[in-house]
Amino acid sequence: MFRRSGAALKRIGLEVLGWGLVVLGLAALVLPGPGLLLLLLGLLVLSQQYAWAQRWVEPVKRRALRTADDAVSTWPRLALSVLSVLVVAGVGVLWGIRPPAPGWWPVDDRFWLFGGWATGGTVLGSAVLALVLLVWSWWRHRRHGPVARV
Template sequence: MTVGTAFKSWFRRTGSEILGWILTVAGVILIPAPGPGTLVLVAGISLLSRNYVWAQKLLGPLERRAIEAAKFGVATWPRIFLSFLGGVWLVGLGVVWWISPEIPEFSILSVGFGPELPAHGWGTAIGLWTSAIAAWGLLAYSVVRWHEPRGPRTKAHSNA
């Protein structure tokens, strides 16, 4: 048995399970944070679905809901345009978090903020930019896969 074959065999069971659990936990943590938390969570659950029935049962409804949401999101050109603008917004926020301008000091529920942005710096900026790229990629895929163009518009001709 070669090293490559042994590694593939190990990854099919153990490695994919370890990676699945890491992605699932990271996805749960990332859902409220800026970044592609939901995508990471679904990726982890899909890896775990190879070995666990509960993950298979969870993945089916997630997949159906994701397809329904994608079809709804690309049903009209204004929705597609607004989704694209959402990615532009994420890029802009990434630039702001990268630059990290000073903000006024304030507190919410006795938690102080300022003069720096919370979680400022390159890490958050890269997370936001990664989210924008993922969103645009999924938007492009959804448009190609599920956008139903309207039929050709015919003009009424008058013979008068």
């Protein structure tokens, strides 16, 4: 009986983890963050349970590698990618130190950069992760060449 309940708990845990990563990945496609990577990780987890998720793993993986390759394929793109990471890190620091609300801010001052370092740290974490992925992409691109277009 305990084995069945342990297997059920494992399955539920994997479901929650997989769907959570998919939802975060979809959100990060439009927000700052590694959207395709999170989506791929979620699909990898869900592919242990679902055939439909397994079918999506390879196309999302190809798209993620192609996107990573595009970001470092030329020096101007690499410079723009690094600049973007620095801007995101700067936003994280700004959010953490919470300067006073500017005069143009239309709502109550308490809603200006709410969250403090908790939110700023999350944004900084995204910037660090983006930098790590950028370095990995650059290393992979230089070592293996461009990803083939299919």
